Amino acid sequence: MEEVGLLINGIYLKVPQGYTLLQAAQQLGVDIPTLCYHPELPSEGNCRLCVVEIGEYPRTRLVNSCTYPVEPGLNVQTHSEKVLQARRIVLELLLARAPKAKLIQDLAAEMGIHESRFKSEDPYELCVLCGLCVRTCREIVGVSAISMANRTPGKLVTTPFLEPSDACIGCGSCAFVCPTEVIPYIEKDGKRIIWGREFELVRCNVKLEQKLKSISTVKL
Numbered sequence: 001m002e003e004v005g006l007l008i009n010g011i012y013l014k015v016p017q018g019y020t021l022l023q024a025a026q027q028l029g030v031d032i033p034t035l036c037y038h039p040e041l042p043s044e045g046n047c048r049l050c051v052v053e054i055g056e057y058p059r060t061r062l063v064n065s066c067t068y069p070v071e072p073g074l075n076v077q078t079h080s081e082k083v084l085q086a087r088r089i090v091l092e093l094l095l096a097r098a099p100k101a102k103l104i105q106d107l108a109a110e111m112g113i114h115e116s117r118f119k120s121e122d123p124y125e126l127c128v129l130c131g132l133c134v135r136t137c138r139e140i141v142g143v144s145a146i147s148m149a150n151r152t153p154g155k156l157v158t159t160p161f162l163e164p165s166d167a168c169i170g171c172g173s174c175a176f177v178c179p180t181e182v183i184p185y186i187e188k189d190g191k192r193i194i195w196g197r198e199f200e201l202v203r204c205n206v207k208l209e210q211k212l213k214s215i216s217t218v219k220l
């Protein structure tokens with residue numbers, strides 16, 4: 001496989017062609033915060049938290065590291081003052097969008113932000129509109145039982161026409177992948193209730209040894 005050499009925070013490394021800047025930084029062990037990124041899904045760069053600075057001073061610019069591909073000789077800064085300033089603004093916007101989301105509160109606090117300057121539409125909101133649940137349902141489960149509806153400020157994740165969706169198989173992937181744990185579901189008496197529908201929980205027939213074997217062969 002062809003490789004591309006680039007500089008991240010002054011360190012030269014080579015990564016496979018086609019990698020994104022986020023993947024390259026992860027290979028180097030550099031921690032870049034993300035919300036809407038998932039390694040099993042195509043990146044969309046919705047949350048903008050993974051922003052990094054590229055180019056040579058003074059002609060640098062900010063890009064989403066989860067969608068920007070590596071380029072030969074590219075100079076990347078993951079924690080420059082310009083990057084940190086941009087991330088602080090993103091976190092203030094996310095905090096205004098979802099003031100009750102513990103994950104956002106924690107990420108913001110790590111950067112010294114405890115309050116947002118931006119107005120919040122709903123002080124109890126938890127959803128950051130990252131879209132992970134919708135993309136997981138569509139791309140991994142393959143059923144598209146939920147989607148984004150309305151424009152901001154009324155944008156939300158829901159089923160078609162806010163009705164229980166016939167397409168939903170009750171797998172719960174949307175709830176499990178959600179970074180702010182906002183999708184409600186109940187599991188009781190062998191049943192799971194999610195998106196207004198009730199599903200009987202059935203014991204998986206795959207033996208534990210088989211499961212462990214398949215897990216050990218999955219490339220994480």
Ligand code: SF4
Nearest residue numbers: 127128130131133178
């Ligand atoms: S419900 Fe969760 S996963 Fe879906 S968009 Fe909102 S925060 Fe993201």
